[in-house]
Amino acid sequence: MTPDRDRIAERLAAVGYVADRDLATALWLMDFLKRPLLLEGEAGVGKTEVAKALAAVHQAELIRLQCYEGLDQNAALYEWNYQRQLLAIKAHEGAGASADAIEEHIFSEKYLLERPLLAAIRRDKPPVLLVDEVDRADEEFEAFLLELLSDFQVSIPELGTVTARSIPRVVLTSNGTRELSDALRRRCLYHYVDFPDVEREARIVTTRLPHIDEALAQQVARMVAALRKEDLRKVPGVAETLDWAATLAGLEVHDLRQAPEAVHETLICLLKTHEDRARLSREVTDRLLGKVA
């Protein structure tokens, strides 16, 4: 395996993700060391996209586990299909089966519902497992996840131990709403995803919106970069940039300087709170436009 990160970056670009070189290195390392990758960064920098792109590059299935407060093993690992179990009990009762036989029957593979974590280790071809916003889950769940990530096996009391058929590529993302445990951090490789620089953001825009003017993409990227330096409550992410660029293209704007009116009106694509909207008055927008265009 060669650490040709340019090639990795190319392959990512081919599936629509414009990666910086360091991220390409991290993704190579993830395969090389077979360790999970923890991505941190502000909301909206495209952390989740990394996993999607990775799945596309490897043509693997993407299995996503969205974490939330109170997420438990039933929702993350497996659950029994109760309706079917009840039916089966009734059906077997009529046939006069013994309680032991019924129990054995209803706690078999047939009645097991896979949830993301179990699904991820029971695939023949290694999938990409995305554990999204792991910081939102409880600490207990984090500990459980850690155990799974080191052994890649799970025990189901009624059924026995399930060992991984293939080791999934694991990507975890965190927004930093809670401090993650040191153990989990140690287990993972780490990459901090920053907002893309102007150059890369322009390339993201042109990759995702192939019909847009090169020059407009540059201007949009510069404008958004300038906006991010303002003191905003909610800093616009990459998705917002794309929305805005698409809107401008739809309004047939080719040069931001020519259409300050349209720029000011379409800023709602980028600014998502009333406070930020009020802060960016017409004068401020014009000043920023003067600087970037």
Add this chain to the structure above:
Amino acid sequence: MSPAAMSEPVATIGANLRRRLAGFTRTLRDNGFAVGLAETRDALAILASPAGARPALLMPALRTLFCADHSDWQRFAEIFAAFWRGRGVRRMQPAASMPSRRRPSLQHLAQSAAVPAAPRPQDPVESGDGEAGDEMADRREHATAASTAERLAAADLRHIVDVREIAQTHALAERLAHRMRARLVRREQARRRGRRIDLRRTIHRSVSHGGTPIDLAWRRRKVKPLRLVVLLDGSGSMELYTAFFVRFLHGVVDAFRESEAFVFHTRLAHVSASLRDRDVARAVDRLSLMAQGMGGGTRIGECLAAFNRWHAKRVITSRTAVMIVSDGYDTGAPERLADEMRRLRRRCRRIIWLNPLIGWRDYAPEARGMQAALPYVDLFAPAHNLASLAALEPYLARI
């Protein structure tokens, strides 16, 4: 990585490079990175791989391997350059986080001297009496302890001057924080018991009844306990109370698993980490020095702004109560304070403002800062003695 693949790179790397790598990991550890054996082994594997031959690739690869959080990430490039380009910086910790233990104040020296003298629970082995005697002595001890505790709880903290009593008050404050937490949790558990049916276990049990769910299993919903963020005013005007509240803070951080503590006067300092020190005396000592500050005025508005901007996103969730302990004497503009209070109010569940001055007779919240902040405060309560702190508990339970 399989063991076979693991051992191969180790063999191909020269002893010299291995020594350098060991030096590098030591430097990282000195700088507060959590680097274990597994990381070192993986680093060797990277060095032996084609990436090892390309310096441009090596830095990002090692950074991804060794870093565990954003602050590591930001410092890594500098440490890497310093080490591998031979400038050999050993330690780059900010001066602020160094424990400054050189000038403990008179007051604290007095306190630490008093700690061993404080009454200890009697040791039954050493006392040597019969069992009955033990029990009597025990009871007597408890009784005196209880009445002393009562008296101390009611006394205004300004009026406690005896070093022994100060030490006891501080211990009480700490215990109070612990007890608060324990009760809050228990109440929550009792309230939530048996809300939903646990289907998985019910089905299991129903097999013996032929599938009729007679014996229901209930699932207890686990509720995240209340998070507490405490902002303590360490300015000159609060001087008489800070030492005591620092002790209370220590108890809070220790007892509430999810809590954060900040101290502010002219600027804001995040102190949870220093408070998590196991050694109570050292933690409190260090913090008291920080809290004593420069003796300048308080800029509550600006400190809150700093909190809102840098910390709020991380430490505040929808289950967070913010407790501000301050007398409200603000040297900044009241409008600023009002602005920031409004912002904070929107983020958290409750704002509790504890003001030691309320306990004084004839006090009215006339300080301009206090006036500006009041509309956003959910509970404005006195905190001049232990009893007033204990009275907070039922309120916290309802949040």
